[in-house]
Amino acid sequence: MSYKILNTRAPRVDAVDKVTGKAQYTDDLSRPGTLRCAILHSPIAHGRILNIDTSRAEKLPGVKAVVTGKDAGDIRYGVSPARYDETILCTDKVRYVGDEVAAVAAVDLDTALEAVSLIAVDYDELPPVLDGSKAMDEEQPQIHEKYKRNICAEVHWKFGEVDSVEKLADHVRTDTLTSKMQDAAFLEPQSILAEFDNTGRLTMYSSTQAPHYIQRTLAMALKIPVEKVRVIKPAVGGGFGPKASCSTAELVTSLLAMKTGRPVKMTFDREQVFLHSRARHQFWHTMTTGVKKDGTLLFLKHRCVLDGGAYASFGIATVYYAGSMLGGPYRLKHMNYDGYRVVTNKPACGAQRGHGAVIARACFETQLDMIAEEIGMDPVELRLKNVMEAGETTCNELYMSSLGMRECIEAVRDKSKWTQSWRKKDEIKKILGSLPSSPSPPSTGGGDKKARGIGVACGFFVSGAGYPIYRSQTYHATVVTRVSETGGFAIVESGAADIGQGSDTVLAMITAEVLGIPLSDVKVISGDSDLSVDLGAYSSRTTLMAGHACKEAAEDCREQILGAVANRLGVDRDDLYIEDALVKSRKGRLDFSPIREQFTLEHRGFTDIPDEEALTFREAARIAFMEKGSIVGTGKYKPPKLGGSFKGATVGTSPAFGCSAQIAEVEVDLETGEVTVLRVTGAHDCGFAINRTQVEGQMQGSISMGMGEALMEEVIYDSCGNIVNSNLAEYKIPTALDMPSLHSIIVETHEPHGPFGAKEVGEGAIMPTIPAILNAIRQATGVKITELPASPERIVMELEKLKQP
Amino acid sequence: MKRVVKLRVNGLEYEVALEPRRTLAETLRYDLGLTGTKIGCRIGDCGACTVLLDGVPSFSCLVLAVEAEGREILTIEGVADGGRLHPVQQSFVEVGAIQCGFCTPGMVLTALALLKDNPDPTDAQIRRAISGNLCRCTGYQKIIEAIKDAARRMREKQGVL
Numbered sequence: 001m002s003y004k005i006l007n008t009r010a011p012r013v014d015a016v017d018k019v020t021g022k023a024q025y026t027d028d029l030s031r032p033g034t035l036r037c038a039i040l041h042s043p044i045a046h047g048r049i050l051n052i053d054t055s056r057a058e059k060l061p062g063v064k065a066v067v068t069g070k071d072a073g074d075i076r077y078g079v080s081p082a083r084y085d086e087t088i089l090c091t092d093k094v095r096y097v098g099d100e101v102a103a104v105a106a107v108d109l110d111t112a113l114e115a116v117s118l119i120a121v122d123y124d125e126l127p128p129v130l131d132g133s134k135a136m137d138e139e140q141p142q143i144h145e146k147y148k149r150n151i152c153a154e155v156h157w158k159f160g161e162v163d164s165v166e167k168l169a170d171h172v173r174t175d176t177l178t179s180k181m182q183d184a185a186f187l188e189p190q191s192i193l194a195e196f197d198n199t200g201r202l203t204m205y206s207s208t209q210a211p212h213y214i215q216r217t218l219a220m221a222l223k224i225p226v227e228k229v230r231v232i233k234p235a236v237g238g239g240f241g242p243k244a245s246c247s248t249a250e251l252v253t254s255l256l257a258m259k260t261g262r263p264v265k266m267t268f269d270r271e272q273v274f275l276h277s278r279a280r281h282q283f284w285h286t287m288t289t290g291v292k293k294d295g296t297l298l299f300l301k302h303r304c305v306l307d308g309g310a311y312a313s314f315g316i317a318t319v320y321y322a323g324s325m326l327g328g329p330y331r332l333k334h335m336n337y338d339g340y341r342v343v344t345n346k347p348a349c350g351a352q353r354g355h356g357a358v359i360a361r362a363c364f365e366t367q368l369d370m371i372a373e374e375i376g377m378d379p380v381e382l383r384l385k386n387v388m389e390a391g392e393t394t395c396n397e398l399y400m401s402s403l404g405m406r407e408c409i410e411a412v413r414d415k416s417k418w419t420q421s422w423r424k425k426d427e428i429k430k431i432l433g434s435l436p437s438s439p440s441p442p443s444t445g446g447g448d449k450k451a452r453g454i455g456v457a458c459g460f461f462v463s464g465a466g467y468p469i470y471r472s473q474t475y476h477a478t479v480v481t482r483v484s485e486t487g488g489f490a491i492v493e494s495g496a497a498d499i500g501q502g503s504d505t506v507l508a509m510i511t512a513e514v515l516g517i518p519l520s521d522v523k524v525i526s527g528d529s530d531l532s533v534d535l536g537a538y539s540s541r542t543t544l545m546a547g548h549a550c551k552e553a554a555e556d557c558r559e560q561i562l563g564a565v566a567n568r569l570g571v572d573r574d575d576l577y578i579e580d581a582l583v584k585s586r587k588g589r590l591d592f593s594p595i596r597e598q599f600t601l602e603h604r605g606f607t608d609i610p611d612e613e614a615l616t617f618r619e620a621a622r623i624a625f626m627e628k629g630s631i632v633g634t635g636k637y638k639p640p641k642l643g644g645s646f647k648g649a650t651v652g653t654s655p656a657f658g659c660s661a662q663i664a665e666v667e668v669d670l671e672t673g674e675v676t677v678l679r680v681t682g683a684h685d686c687g688f689a690i691n692r693t694q695v696e697g698q699m700q701g702s703i704s705m706g707m708g709e710a711l712m713e714e715v716i717y718d719s720c721g722n723i724v725n726s727n728l729a730e731y732k733i734p735t736a737l738d739m740p741s742l743h744s745i746i747v748e749t750h751e752p753h754g755p756f757g758a759k760e761v762g763e764g765a766i767m768p769t770i771p772a773i774l775n776a777i778r779q780a781t782g783v784k785i786t787e788l789p790a791s792p793e794r795i796v797m798e799l800e801k802l803k804q805p
Numbered sequence: 806m807k808r809v810v811k812l813r814v815n816g817l818e819y820e821v822a823l824e825p826r827r828t829l830a831e832t833l834r835y836d837l838g839l840t841g842t843k844i845g846c847r848i849g850d851c852g853a854c855t856v857l858l859d860g861v862p863s864f865s866c867l868v869l870a871v872e873a874e875g876r877e878i879l880t881i882e883g884v885a886d887g888g889r890l891h892p893v894q895q896s897f898v899e900v901g902a903i904q905c906g907f908c909t910p911g912m913v914l915t916a917l918a919l920l921k922d923n924p925d926p927t928d929a930q931i932r933r934a935i936s937g938n939l940c941r942c943t944g945y946q947k948i949i950e951a952i953k954d955a956a957r958r959m960r961e962k963q964g965v966l
Binding site (some may be wrong): 009012014015016017018019020022023024025028067184185186187188189233236237241255269270273499500502583611691694696697700701702703704705727728729733734735736737741742746771 | 834839840841842843844845846847848850851853875880881882884885889890897898899900901903904908909910913920921928931932933935936937938939940941942943945946947948949952
């Protein structure tokens with residue numbers, strides 16, 4: 001199948017607006033009479049609220065409203081209904097430094113901030129739980145009444161017969177990997193503008209990933225009818241997960257707007273982005289894997305503890321994902337998983353790119369390399385030996401309708417220096433023997449003893465969660481497409497959220513392809529809960545789900561238009577098709593003079609009368625409008641019933657799965673411990689690339705985030721639960737100087753459940769990055785990293801350990 | 806106590822009354838309505854608010870508006886020539902250097918200044934030049950490709966002239 005628009009490198013539809021500064025993000029918007037909101041955050045990690053005195057704040061000139069938990073009410077909300085554990089503002093307790101205690105609306109931000117400083121709160125301070133690995137211990141204080149031993153969720157899965165096959169393994173290894181809480185570090189801090197109109201309807205502009213979920217949460221928590229809430233997502237400066245959950249800012253600005261009758265705006269400062277968090281959990285993984293002599297995977301026993309911070313947020317899904325996403329992409333019939341998601345007195349964690357699965361993948365893929373080393377097998381060969389193929393189902397009942405895992409591995413092997421650079425065990429041992437005797441101080445600017453290594457890893461991820469977050473039979477995506485009455489233009493209306501990943505462009509390209517018109521003749525209006533139902537930008541769902549709905553809506557328009565043309569000309573609809581914005585017949589030349597005549601009459605006074613030798617799309621669409629009224633096409637998508645029947649079987653299900661392989665080449669300074677990533681070769685199976693540039697963009701962005709997590713990213717807390725690096729200087733993300741040159745290979749396996757064969761790329765592509773880098777570090781130095789990030793300090797310590805006899 | 810300052814932005818003269826502690830970034834965005842300049846951190850870590858002050862990339866969140874008086878300020882709104890994109894902008898669009906777009910205005914301005922000094926930069930020189938502008942979406946790969954592409958376009962154009 002050849003396409004005119006799909007599979008090209010068409011520029012993003014919003015690129016010109018973004019490159020000229022015209023694109024409007026939430027903080028760029030202003031409404032007359034807007035008040036500014038400021039939030040009072042808890043200064044302590046854990047305590048009871050004894051009293052809140054807002055009287056001085058209320059008296060400050062310019063203050064229009066002050067709200068506390070009393071005004072906001074004791075309504076619990078959250079992400080998973082079974083774990084609603086948040087209130088709009090704290091009512092009884094504060095549970096982390098930053099927890100939201102009160103909020104102010106004032107004429108400007110300075111006044112609002114001053115008012116916040118005048119609010120006096122008496123706390124009965126409680127001992128905090130700050131170490132997630134100990135949160136379950138009996139003697140630890142309990143943070144929430146309903147989470148005994150601070151366990152917010154636990155999972156116990158047994159697939160296959162681990163116990164009986166264990167003794168059949170020729171080689172068994174146990175490894176651990178610990179990570180740190182991460183921040184998504186999107187460039188645009190969350191921003192909200194809430195306004196009620198004179199009918200009592202709330203319009204909220206929010207830098208959200210999921211207008212639909214925000215709409216629901218606002219209606220539920222504020223007790224207003226859901227029809228009276230409209231959530232609009234302007235341009236969003238990145239989300240990566242955390243912006244999928246409702247924030248206190250969304251709730252309190254609404255509450256304050258309701259109270260004052262004026263628009264209320266709030267934009268987080270960078271510290272508040274860290275405090276609100278909802279980013280990557282901290283994980284402690286322990287995995288025991290058994291293989292046969294020939295490398296055949298036999299079983300995996302996996303235990304994981306996740307530190308989720310103060311509230312559940314998306315964490316229930318996280319603890320399931322941490323287990324379910326190891327079911328593939330290798331044949332693994334026997335897998336046990338015990339997962340515990342605990343709460344601590346730190347900012348709440350949630351979903352972040354590769355939700356729940358990234359550190360699990362890193363632990364497993366680094367363990368695979370250790371196994372390969374020990375049984376004397378090339379890690380690429382070990383992986384190729386075990387990869388699943390399309391048509392297979394994992395032990396936890398995930399069906400791989402397409403899977404180009406093998407193609408991805410072969411592609412990165414062939415396009416990198418794998419064959420020349422990979423070292424066998426005895427060669428790694430030689431490096432150990434040649435390590436410098438003692439490290440020189442880093443102030444020398446690094447020594448000249450450097451070692452290079454190469455590492456491979458794989459991974460896969462869902463292409464859209466199989467089920468909504470709340471229980472419902474809802475469509476996951478609907479789209480309404482309208483062709484203008486003058487015929488020249490198609491307008492796509494969708495609730496889908498373009499947060500920078502480019503979904504508007506994907507929807508425009510699909511529409512243009514189906515209608516056979518240029519991309520410039522399609523306008524996408526999106527991210528508005530009034531336009532359609534779309535669950536939002538998370539779980540890499542938009543291209544597949546909104547893409548399906550968009551395709552169907554455009555096809556609906558096309559059928560109506562071609563039907564009208566066939567009717568008017570007395571020809572068979574099936575003979576007609578649209579190409580290059582012209583309606584053509586498979587049966588030779590079409591006599592369309594009646595339509596041309598009518599269009600010319602209709603179009604009197606305009607200068608752009610068609611003179612093409614064939615019937616134009618404009619004329620055809622105009623004729624269809626004359627016959628039927630507005631040409632409106634609708635499309636919808638809902639996945640079929642997916643997954644098994646065991647508890648938690650829904651998490652991890654998806655209509656399709658994307659997969660990725662990467663090979664990283666690193667250089668390690670053996671004296672300073674600094675790791676430089678020299679090159680990453682990545683291959684991703686996205687089914688079919690709707691837009692090749694955007695697919696590469698997702699692959700490259702994933703590698704950058706994974707590299708940051710592998711080498712430098714870590715939210716650091718002091719002993720009182722304060723974040724000590726809540727800024728982008730001390731919380732380090734990769735700069736242009738840190739990033740290597742990236743080589744991206746697109747693999748296309750034509751997913752049967754995807755629109756035009758397309759499936760995800762935004763998250764599967766982050767899976768291999770951390771383990772590929774860690775495996776390369778092992779190859780370079782003999783160091784096996786068990787705690788992330790692999791900072792220079794940690795590498796030096798590990799090198800020192802290796803030198804001990 | 807507000808002070809009246811005269812700012813020259815994108816070739817136009819503006820007279821603004823503002824508190825002396827107001828930053829240039831805030832003034833551009835909230836007083837002049839030039840919201841193309843983005844604020845990502847307010848403390849000079851992210852580079853999203855980069856503007857050119859007398860041709861030099863500067864974090865406008867670290868510059869007081871009163872300090873910018875008498876200087877030539879270029880923001881993203883002043884880069885295109887009417888409806889015609891600057892070659893750097895054109896390359897960003899075509900190469901795919903833009904995702905969320907929040908770092909884009911600052912990146913473009915930094916690239917503009919680089920290419921003025923160095924019409925044929927190496928990858929390493931580009932990386933160094935944009936190292937103060939964080940991007941979380943692209944891994945910088947396509948931004949670097951776009952800047953190289955723009956450099957080529959600009960050299961070709963100069964060759965013609």
